[in-house]
Amino acid sequence: MSYRAGIILLQDDKIALIERHRLGLHYFTFPGGHVDEGETPEQAAIRETEEELGLQVTLKQLLARYGWHGKWQYYYLVEVIGGEFGTGQGEEMHDPTPEHGTYHPVWMPVADLLSRPVLPSQLAELVVHGVQSGWPAQPVVFQEEPG
Numbered sequence: 001m002s003y004r005a006g007i008i009l010l011q012d013d014k015i016a017l018i019e020r021h022r023l024g025l026h027y028f029t030f031p032g033g034h035v036d037e038g039e040t041p042e043q044a045a046i047r048e049t050e051e052e053l054g055l056q057v058t059l060k061q062l063l064a065r066y067g068w069h070g071k072w073q074y075y076y077l078v079e080v081i082g083g084e085f086g087t088g089q090g091e092e093m094h095d096p097t098p099e100h101g102t103y104h105p106v107w108m109p110v111a112d113l114l115s116r117p118v119l120p121s122q123l124a125e126l127v128v129h130g131v132q133s134g135w136p137a138q139p140v141v142f143q144e145e146p147g
Contacts, residue, residue, distance in 0.1 A: 004073040005044035006032025008063060008127055010082065011074050014107040015127060016053060016085070017118065022101025027117040028108065030075060033090075041074040054087030055080050056100060057086070064121055067143040075123060077135065 008030060010017040017028040031052045035044040043061055049057045057078035066073040086105050096102045108116065110131050118124040122142045130136070 002071050003033060003041055004046065004071060005035055005041040006030040006075045007045050007049050007057065007072060007078045008075055009078050014109050015113065017106055017108050018052060018105040019106045020101050027119055029119050030123060045076045049078065050083065050091030050101060052088045052093060053085055055083035055085060062139045064126055064140045064142060065124055066123065085096065123147040
């Protein structure tokens with residue numbers, strides 16, 4: 001089984017997302033990517049944040065595990081400790097291909113999360129609830145809905 005690790009970065013009532021244009025679709029995702037061989041999900045979340053956003057972060061807590069297409073995705077609440085937003089040097093950031101599409105880091109107001117095409121939508125809902133009512137004590141587990 002392969003894994004993916006992503007982050008939830010909040011600042012000034014906004015959340016860091018990756019705006020995507022891919023195969024005729026326009027949507028937003030949480031920064032992150034595949035966990036490499038010999039790497040933990042925590043290490044991947046930190047590495048992917050630097051590659052995609054240009055930021056160094058520290059992990060605060062695991063907020064969610066999401067089962068999607070037979071793969072587990074781990075999402076961590078993070079805090080910035082260095083870097084400059086928008087300076088990521090990952091190859092996907094600067095070398096768009098038709099099959100992978102474009103990646104553009106953006107700040108989106110948390111208030112807009114549920115009215116925009118943010119994926120996974122269950123995670124967007126968790127973020128809005130967490131900002132309004134506090135984060136869950138234990139990670140939330142989501143499973144892809146069949147169909």
